[in-house]
Amino acid sequence: MGHEVLGAPTPFAAPAPGTVTVYRGATLIDGTGGPARPGTTIVVDGAEIRAVAPDAELDQDADALGGARVVDLGGRFVIPGLIDSHQHLATPPDRAAAEAVLRRQVYGGVTAIRDMADDLRQVGDLARATRVGEIPGPDIRYAALMAGPSFFDDPRTWQVSQGETPGEVPWMQAVTDDTDLPLAVARARGTHAQAIKIYANLPGRTVAAITAEAHRQGIDVWAHAAVFPASPGEVLAAGVDAVSHITLLVHEAAERELTSYQDKPPVDHARFAAGDDPLMESLFAEMRRRGTVLDATASMWTSDEVIGAGTPEDLARAAANAELAAALTAQAYRAGVTLSTGTDYETGPGHPYPSLHEEMAFLVRRCGIPAAQVIRSATLAGAVSMGAEDVMGTVESGKLANFVVLERDPLEDMANLRSIEFVVKRGLRHDRADYLPKGQGER
Template sequence: MVRIHRATSIIVAAVLANWAGRSQAADPPPFAPSRELVILRHATLLDGLHDEPRSDMDIVVQGERIKQVVRDADLDAGTLRAARAIDLRGRFVIPGMIDAHVHLATPPNRRQAEAILRRDIYGGVTAVRDMADDLRAVGDLARASLVGEIAAPDIYYAALMAGPAFFTDERTSQTSAGGKPGYVPWMQAVTDRTDTALAVAQARGTYATAIKLYGDMTPDVAARITKEAHRQQMKVWAHATLYPAKPSEVVAAGVDTVSHACLLVREPMTRVLSWAEPRTPVDMTGFRGGSNAALARLFAEMKQRGTILDATIWAYSADTAGSTTMPPLPPGSCDDTIGGAITGQAYRAGVLIDAGTDNLADYRDPWPDLLHEFAAMSKAAGMPNTAILRAATLVAARAAGQEADMGSVEAGKLANLVVLTRNPLLELDNLKTVLMTMKRGRMLERTAFIPLTKEDITDR
């Protein structure tokens, strides 16, 4: 059984997954977070708002939320008397991290999903953005995480819309089992004749917080869906090229994020092929230096609009043969080196960049997939550690539409925190010094982490 630590007397209403493979909780109690005051005292705080750490800081938590963030010298004596204090002298506290691009159910595999989510939460990832899967499975995972039945980050997810030609992809059959691909509320085929208001309402009825635009989509259709989704208070997350809509047309449609730096190589083309046409190779020479003129114009527009780049550099590395990024570019074309150069150009242009993975690390890796993307952002894109951490906190929270509740350590936000023994701004590997993750006020000690097994990842 996965164990949630109770040493601070914060009530954890959870009966966690049976890792023999059935993943069912026995008579879970109703979720009822404690209203007890807890103070994390004397921490060195990297709050996600300031570039420099602040020493001797106190974080006052009540229930799910942060009540106060204050210098220890300024802490009210009455608050201290009323609270349970945890001394974090010599420790570092950062906001809970967010993986902005995961796939938890293509096809559904409950054991694998829970294992990956378990690895995430015990490694400091307190929320993920699921980029369209079988939402029947994802919705149940999201509920189980929220009420404390499983040890997992919060899950925010998208329903998918694409043109009819996309639904020949075999993955759409896997994620629509029992229904017809393109005709289920979480994966809809759309054209210029679609009742857009109805389609978005059906997607919203799945409890998705966003629409994902995938492929076989014209600029006009993308713009219509985006406008209606925003009217119904949903985010729009799009692939950077929608075949035939090119990146600048996707951005002009008003989407909130565009995914995959490598898909931006289509921007200089006069005409982008349709989804059904064979992919033509792209000359990568103009992208290697990180100073492509067409992308410079695109990035200026993205900066002006506040469009976020979900770069997923690691998804194109040599060890990611199983990446779900589609449609694939021809072998030997865009890779993590070129994707990194593109991402570095975007960063220098002032584009907001989130941190997402779109891939799974080996089961023997005890740390979240997100750390692989961090390494790529550092090495291939040349991003500084402060920007990388911000990509996984403030920017990722905005990408998920959750910036009011997470992404920084501030009064009023959810108590999503990570306690480290070393400063991650000095070295990203210091993110592997997790002592404890707090999600919605509930504490999970790293020592309670149960490593993944091969069966967790491969068993169906």
């Protein structure tokens, strides 16, 4: 190289190792689903948590506290950084809009997201920018998509392949029986994707073959719960790591043959309304046995994106699907399935909080899941969904210093997620007061 330059500024980079901050007096809700732990100290060194222990225990440890900045969290509640396990940042690509969403997410407590296939040319750069600290935002783990050739008349595939041919790019590949799967998976891995997303219009044998090859090459597989013609049962039998969209599971009970994503059979909503359908119970038992994560996206049908400008028929369909999602998600929880909190939508540009808050509230209010377990879904289970439970998802020694400081107890009311005082992401503090312009209230 002729010369070296420093590159763009990184004002949101993690603190250097040796920069120690001690957060004392917190009531810690650690993400495991266990009871809150009052009087807890969290010692952060650079981007990582060095120690988590009762205040009195660390008061006697001069090595842990010596020379550190001490932050008194008396009266505050701490939860792990939240994880949205279903986002789309670049369909179509819009850098300014994506950066605004990422900024709102991290100031709203979201420290990691799972991007479920987009234009990875942009998503990869956004992931780099949030990781090195050029812009504020959560860590991003993302998938490259595979589907049958007949899916690629979907206009979204053109939006994310601009300048190229949909189905022929490494981040969005059409797969047939003649596809060289080792090469296809290797091409996807070359985008730095952490997983393959299996979307639509593939038979069960191909879903199984893709999954086996991805696992052989060391990356996960995230799939729609029904891939059409692959049924939910076939998707689970293929051994995928996570499935998305709980309302797709009902197609296991379809009264006619599954053909394509574009031709879904009608759903008998009344059959599943009580949340006790035995066929669903068998699917949930298989998910529990395999450890398959369920990215329910339960609140998706209540979002403004779905109901904002809908016809009366659209609104009725959305309401029926919201009821279906609530009943099935509650049944899945009772069955012991690992639930993560994905959204598949974002709140409008003027909204001060990310959509994940709404998904968490839906799980409590509409599904009857205890608040501590919803927090676990949005933290530890979210980390499992993206294969990152070794570095995030709970507040414990050795993991990234990702946590949210709240003024009010979220176990009493999930709406208290809006009482954010500050967010720590990779050891760097983001004060909520810095998010909104002065004089602009929150709601």
